Amino acid sequence: MNILVLGGTQFVGRHIVEAFLAAGHGVSILTRGKSRDELPAAVERLHGDRNQGAAGLAALEGRLWDACVDVSGYTPQQVRASAARLQDQVRQYVFVSTVSVYAEPNRHPVREDDPLLPPAAEDVTEVTGETYGPLKVTCERIVQEVYGERCAILRPQIVAGPYDHTARYPYWVDRAGRGGEMLAPGDGSDHVQVIDARDLAKFTVKVVEEGLSGAYNLAGPRMTWAAFLEVLGVQSPRWVPQAALETQGLGHRELPLYLPEDSEQGGLMDVSPQRALAAGLPHTDPAVTARDTRLWIQGAGLRYALSSEREAEVLQALQE
Known part of the structure; x- marks a missing residue:
C-alpha cells in the first residue's frame, strides 16, 4: 500500500x-x-x-x-x-x-x-x-x-517510548536510573497508564x-505507582502525599504522569482500550518500554522541570 x-x-x-x-x-x-x-x-x-x-x-x-x-x-x-x-x-x-x-x-x-x-x-x-x-x-x-x-x-x-522529547515518561525512567532516595508521588496506590x-x-x-x-x-497496561516504580527498578521510593506535594509547589509539570485517583482527571489514568484490544492493539511489556526508553535517553539531552537539586530540597524540607 x-x-x-x-x-x-x-x-x-x-x-x-x-x-x-x-x-x-x-x-x-x-x-x-x-x-x-x-x-x-x-x-x-x-x-x-x-x-x-x-x-x-x-x-x-x-x-x-x-x-x-x-x-x-x-x-x-x-x-x-x-x-x-x-x-x-x-x-x-x-x-x-x-x-x-x-x-x-x-x-x-x-x-x-x-x-x-x-x-x-x-x-x-x-x-x-x-x-x-x-x-x-x-x-x-x-x-x-x-x-x-x-x-x-x-x-x-x-x-511513551524512544524519541519522546516531551520528557514526561522519560523523567521517571531517567530519575530511576540515577538511584538513591527518590521522591514518589502519593502512597503508591494511585494508577499510571501510558501507551x-x-x-x-x-x-x-x-x-x-x-x-x-x-x-x-x-492505552497500555494500567499499573499502581508502586508497581510502576518497581518496573523502573526504584530501590528507595519516598512516598509523599498529594497535600505535601502541593505545599512544596510540586504539580503535574514537575511530576509528569501523576494524577491522584480521586482527582478531576483521575479517569485519564483509567482509559479502557478494550475496543482496540479486540481489534488487535498489541501491548508491549512495561519493562521493555522502560528499558528501550532508558537506552534512548542516554543521548537525548533531555531537561526536566524537577531538578535533582530541587528534589533534594523538597525531601529535606519534608523531613524537618
Whole structure:
C-alpha cells in the first residue's frame, strides 16, 4: 500500500512511519522541513504547510494514496485544509487525536462513547492547555464529516517510548536510573497508564490494512505507582502525599504522569482500550518500554522541570 503521513519526523509520527515501512508499505510524508529528519531514505519527502491552507498543500496535487495518517493536525484550519484536499485522493483518513477530548475525565474507566468536550470554533488557532482538547474535538468532527465511514479516530493515552522529547515518561525512567532516595508521588496506590508508541504505530498499520473505522482508545497496561516504580527498578521510593506535594509547589509539570485517583482527571489514568484490544492493539511489556526508553535517553539531552537539586530540597524540607 502507499501511505501518506502528515508529519512523520518526530516521536509518534516517526514510529508510525517506521511501522509502515516494516510492514512492507511505501510511505510519503508531508513535512515543513523544520524538524530533525532521521527517517530512512526510502521515505518520500513532500514539502508543505497546512497553515497556509490550500496553497500549502500544492505538493499533494495529482497524487493518490491508499490512506492518509494525520499525526500533526492540531487546529481545525489545518485539518479542514488537508481533509478537503485529500477527499478524492485517499481511500481512508486516520486521525491521531487524544484522550484529552473527553468531557468527564473523572470517569472510571473512560470509554469511546463517553461525552466529549464542547468543540472549539474553527477559527481558533492557539493551542494551549485549555484549548488542546476542544480543538481536537473539532478536528475529529471535521474528519468524520468529510470521510464518514472512510475514517478512523485514534485517541492515545500519554505516549511513551524512544524519541519522546516531551520528557514526561522519560523523567521517571531517567530519575530511576540515577538511584538513591527518590521522591514518589502519593502512597503508591494511585494508577499510571501510558501507551508504548510502537504499539500505537502497529495498531495504526492494522487500522489501514484492515480498513477499520470508528474511534479507538489506545492505552497500555494500567499499573499502581508502586508497581510502576518497581518496573523502573526504584530501590528507595519516598512516598509523599498529594497535600505535601502541593505545599512544596510540586504539580503535574514537575511530576509528569501523576494524577491522584480521586482527582478531576483521575479517569485519564483509567482509559479502557478494550475496543482496540479486540481489534488487535498489541501491548508491549512495561519493562521493555522502560528499558528501550532508558537506552534512548542516554543521548537525548533531555531537561526536566524537577531538578535533582530541587528534589533534594523538597525531601529535606519534608523531613524537618
